[in-house]
């Protein structure tokens with residue numbers, strides 16, 4: 001005998017029960033954040049964004065996810081929850097460099113930081129970085145894999161903002177907001193994670209082929225640096241910078257200076273949807 005399917009009204013009652021439970025849990029999460037504000041002293045540091053903690057949360061979400069709800073949706077729901085609770089702790093604006101295209105950058109800003117934080121658009125990374133520099137806890141979003149100028153040199157001073165995250169936290173080929181971006185902010189001491197360090201490097205003797213010589217050792221964004229007859233590089237390295245320096249030397253490149261301009265959690269990649 002085949003089992004009779006449940007009545008539609010019963011299923012809807014179940015859905016109402018789950019929706020109410022989820023809403024109550026979110027309100028309970030809000031109560032915990034209310035206490036966390038005092039424990040964490042968020043008002044003092046000016047920014048509540050803790051990218052290493054968020055990277056870890058997003059990874060665990062992806063690992064436990066299954067069922068017919070698309071991962072993109074689960075991820076975007078939690079990005080909205082976490083970024084809104086970040087905003088609730090200490091309001092901030094997102095300053096985005098729209099050079100990679102308005103649609104791609106807007107999708108990235110909204111996917112990762114929701115609609116509660118105001119989005120301020122800039123044409124060029126320098127404007128976004130300057131706005132973050134002038135703020136206490138704002139976040140800048142700039143493209144991570146291309147540049148038209150060496151904006152990262154604006155991060156060299158000790159009291160300048162730093163790169164604190166690379167987004168998306170969970171990378172995949174078909175990510176709905178997959179533009180690779182760096183998040184920049186005045187870092188709170190406990191917001192810093194040094195899995196990958198990012199360096200502003202001035203070199204001479206640079207050619208397009210030299211970038212390839214670094215291979216998997218580091219990711220490099222290069223722009224011409226006319227004053228040095230060479231290049232200004234933004235170098236992301238998972239290991240010791242000295243390995244990059246010796247690979248560059250071997251390739252005939254002279255490192256004039258290297259300055260730490262930020263760091264972020266290890267990148268995490270999952271397969272695209274089957």
Ligand SMILES: O=C(O)C(=O)C[C@]1(C(=O)O)C=C[C@@H](O)C=C1
Nearest residue numbers: 048049050051053054082085086
């Ligand atoms: O864990 C924290 O420090 C929080 O502020 C909480 C929380 C969250 O909502 O889960 C919010 C902001 C941080 O970036 C990380 C996580």
